[in-house]
Amino acid sequence: MNVYGTKQIRNVVLLGHGGAGKTTLVESMALVTGVTKRMGNVVDGSTISDYDKEEIKRQFSISTSLVPLEFQGEDGPIKVNLLDTPGYFDFVGEVEEAISVADAAVIVVNCKAGIEVGTEKAWELCEKFNLPRIIFVTNMDDDHASFRELILKLETRFGRKIAPFHLPIRENEKFVGFVNVVKMKGRRFTTNSDYEECEIPEYSKKNLDICRGALVEAVAETSEEYMERYFSGEEFTYEEISAALREHVIDGSIVPIMLGSGINCQGARMLLQGIDRYFPSPDHFECIGVDVSTGERFVARYDDGVSLSMRVFKTIVDPFIGKYSLVKVCTGTLKPDSASYNVNKDTEEKIGKVYTLRGKEQMELKELKAGDIGAVAKLSVTQTGDTLAVRTAPIVYHKPQISTPYTYMRYKTKTKGDDDKVATALAKLMDEDQTLKVVGDKENRQTLIYGIGDQQLDVVVSKLSTRYKVEIELSKPKFAFRETIRKKVEAQGKYKKQTGGHGQYGDVKMSFEPSGDLETPYVFEEQVFGGAVPRNYFPAVEKGIQESVLKGPLAAYPVVGLKAVLLDGSYHPVDSSEMAFKMAASLAFKKAFMEASPVLLEPIASMKVTVPDKFTGDVMGDLNRRRGRVLGMNSDHHGKQIIEADVPMSELFGYNTDLRSMTGGIGVYEYEFSRYEQAPGDVQKKEVEARAAQADGADS
Numbered sequence: 011m012n013v014y015g016t017k018q019i020r021n022v023v024l025l026g027h028g029g030a031g032k033t034t035l036v037e038s039m040a041l042v043t044g045v046t047k048r049m050g051n052v053v054d055g056s057t058i059s060d061y062d063k064e065e066i067k068r069q070f071s072i073s074t075s076l077v078p079l080e081f082q083g084e085d086g087p088i089k090v091n092l093l094d095t096p097g098y099f100d101f102v103g104e105v106e107e108a109i110s111v112a113d114a115a116v117i118v119v120n121c122k123a124g125i126e127v128g129t130e131k132a133w134e135l136c137e138k139f140n141l142p143r144i145i146f147v148t149n150m151d152d153d154h155a156s157f158r159e160l161i162l163k164l165e166t167r168f169g170r171k172i173a174p175f176h177l178p179i180r181e182n183e184k185f186v187g188f189v190n191v192v193k194m195k196g197r198r199f200t201t202n203s204d205y206e207e208c209e210i211p212e213y214s215k216k217n218l219d220i221c222r223g224a225l226v227e228a229v230a231e232t233s234e235e236y237m238e239r240y241f242s243g244e245e246f247t248y249e250e251i252s253a254a255l256r257e258h259v260i261d262g263s264i265v266p267i268m269l270g271s272g273i274n275c276q277g278a279r280m281l282l283q284g285i286d287r288y289f290p291s292p293d294h295f296e297c298i299g300v301d302v303s304t305g306e307r308f309v310a311r312y313d314d315g316v317s318l319s320m321r322v323f324k325t326i327v328d329p330f331i332g333k334y335s336l337v338k339v340c341t342g343t344l345k346p347d348s349a350s351y352n353v354n355k356d357t358e359e360k361i362g363k364v365y366t367l368r369g370k371e372q373m374e375l376k377e378l379k380a381g382d383i384g385a386v387a388k389l390s391v392t393q394t395g396d397t398l399a400v401r402t403a404p405i406v407y408h409k410p411q412i413s414t415p416y417t418y419m420r421y422k423t424k425t426k427g428d429d430d431k432v433a434t435a436l437a438k439l440m441d442e443d444q445t446l447k448v449v450g451d452k453e454n455r456q457t458l459i460y461g462i463g464d465q466q467l468d469v470v471v472s473k474l475s476t477r478y479k480v481e482i483e484l485s486k487p488k489f490a491f492r493e494t495i496r497k498k499v500e501a502q503g504k505y506k507k508q509t510g511g512h513g514q515y516g517d518v519k520m521s522f523e524p525s526g527d528l529e530t531p532y533v534f535e536e537q538v539f540g541g542a543v544p545r546n547y548f549p550a551v552e553k554g555i556q557e558s559v560l561k562g563p564l565a566a567y568p569v570v571g572l573k574a575v576l577l578d579g580s581y582h583p584v585d586s587s588e589m590a591f592k593m594a595a596s597l598a599f600k601k602a603f604m605e606a607s608p609v610l611l612e613p614i615a616s617m618k619v620t621v622p623d624k625f626t627g628d629v630m631g632d633l634n635r636r637r638g639r640v641l642g643m644n645s646d647h648h649g650k651q652i653i654e655a656d657v658p659m660s661e662l663f664g665y666n667t668d669l670r671s672m673t674g675g676i677g678v679y680e681y682e683f684s685r686y687e688q689a690p691g692d693v694q695k696k697e698v699e700a701r702a703a704q705a706d707g708a709d710s
Contacts, residue, residue, distance in 0.1 A: 027128025
């Protein structure tokens with residue numbers, strides 16, 4: 011592949027609902043640009059971007075794929091770096107990584123399906139990151155696809171930004187071409203995306219006049235001179251219209267609508283022309299980071315004439331081809347066999363060959379200019395989000411904003427002795443996927459795996475099996491309950507043992523009561539008079555309490571909120587020892603605890619659920635069923651409500667799936683541990699019985 015300058019590059023992310031046709035659109039663009047001789051197919055697993063075994067098996071995208079295309083633009087050749095992203099919400103981390111390096115977006119909408127949840131989420135992401143966008147309407151070959159109806163829905167949902175640049179031409183109920191609204195000319199498809207000029211059908215003229223009028227009005231608003239010409243009835247030239255529209259598309263005030271059929275390769279050429287004409291090159295934007303040497307904010311344009319800096323936005327770990335770090339060059343030029351400095355890790359990295367990836371295909375490059383996207387292999391310490399620069403100009407760029415995973419399951423290895431293999435394989439998967447997390451829960455003797463949703467965790471289990479030949483099984487996690495007491499009790503603990511020679515003797519009288527502090531396991535005090543228990547045994551008594559609270563007598567959960575006071579006791583001048591007093595304290599604790607109205611405490615999460623207004627009733631009802639307490643509701647001023655509630659952690663298991671089904675996939679939530687509260691009687695009884703059954707099983 012040729013080397014392209016910054017102005018010749020277009021970095022474009024493809025967004026949209028799962029199944030809208032993004033991957034098929036990539037195939038048709040690859041065919042138009044001569045990358046392939048025939049289109050691949052998602053069903054038979056022959057596409058460029060869905061090359062992973064899991065993607066082929068499941069027939070949808072799981073990872074973001076880079077597909078660079080070379081296209082002859084109006085002013086010369088350009089390179090379009092397409093980032094084909096997954097549409098399913100469990101893989102949102104892949105989308106967020108791609109958006110962090112994209113300069114514009116194409117939102118793919120299936121004309122028959124209309125506006126789906128993924129369409130709305132794509133739009134919200136573009137708004138959040140101020141990305142210029144084109145909406146490409148695919149599936150126009152479907153008899154039941156109504157373009158006019160879709161445009162009305164888009165305008166209702168997204169406002170006056172929506173501007174159809176194309177209108178469909180149908181003959182005998184078949185999609186055969188389109189009207190170019192900007193050029194006011196008809197186009198009839200010949201072979202694939204190629205077309206010939208044709209007459210504009212009579213039935214299109216009414217809609218055409220409306221669309222054209224809106225475009226011309228938008229052009230007039232770009233300057234006072236244009237406004238005067240518009241009001242005086244002057245016509246704008248095609249060049250003036252095109253330049254003004256480009257300005258509006260880049261600033262986000264116009265979103266062009268183009269159309270085609272991905273599966274029939276219709277419209278792909280026009281989309282590439284639109285990308286060339288209306289989307290900005292990287293030098294339109296700034297690279298923002300921090301100069302580590304001074305601690306000051308660093309701002310630069312994408313310029314290949316200065317020292318090198320680049321950021322790693324994605325990592326690919328393949329068992330066969332090795333590890334690749336996908337980079338976007340921010341400043342300077344990346345060349346093979348050069349030294350680089352990982353600013354985040356304060357470590358030198360040796361760069362060998364420089365590649366661009368096209369799906370799973372690696373293509374060597376002579377160099378990579380500022381603004382371009384490529385890959386380097388086998389970096390030793392570099393991870394996603396790191397910045398590589400020269401040591402004399404250490405810049406750190408912001409890491410991609412990646413969603414926090416809240417869905418988690420317990421996992422165990424199926425085969426004994428595979429723990430190390432599983433840990434190594436999971437580390438590689440976590441290098442690839444920033445939304446995947448493994449946490450060791452020592453208290454409950456379980457290992458937890460976190461992800462965005464159940465589908466993602468299912469894919470992880472499958473990848474471990476097929477890629478790394480290790481198997482794990484997922485199950486419902488145990489939740490971290492606590493035990494405490496509700497009243498004051500006094501108890502004696504006497505430990506006496508005679509074994510020949512010196513015996514063991516320790517005797518304590520203690521009081522136990524609630525301390526009022528549920529964040530601290532215990533508080534120890536002594537109120538012994540007259541030397542009934544010598545001072546040198548006080549630490550041993552406390553040690554007995556310290557060890558006892560690790561596993562409460564009620565259900566073997568840690569004890570919190572306990573105040574233990576040593577009141578009295580007795581000792582033997584020969585047989586008493588630290589060990590005896592420690593055991594005596596432990597006996598007193600166990601005896602008193604079960605008499606002091608013991609209760610289980612359950613962890614409570616502080617939660618925020620963001621949903622459209624129309625779903626608030628359903629969501630609040632569901633939270634109440636989960637024993638949640640709704641604390642309030644605030645508007646986000648974008649048609650959504652943020653519901654705040656306290657919910658027991660044990661009731662949040664499976665919440666992600668339930669929330670999606672209630673809200674059609676558009677609801678999102680976040681939570682964090684807040685505090686412990688007394689569990690209701692039925693929950694406590696059930697948990698104590700379950701723990702007793704576990705203990706009996708372990709004993710047997």
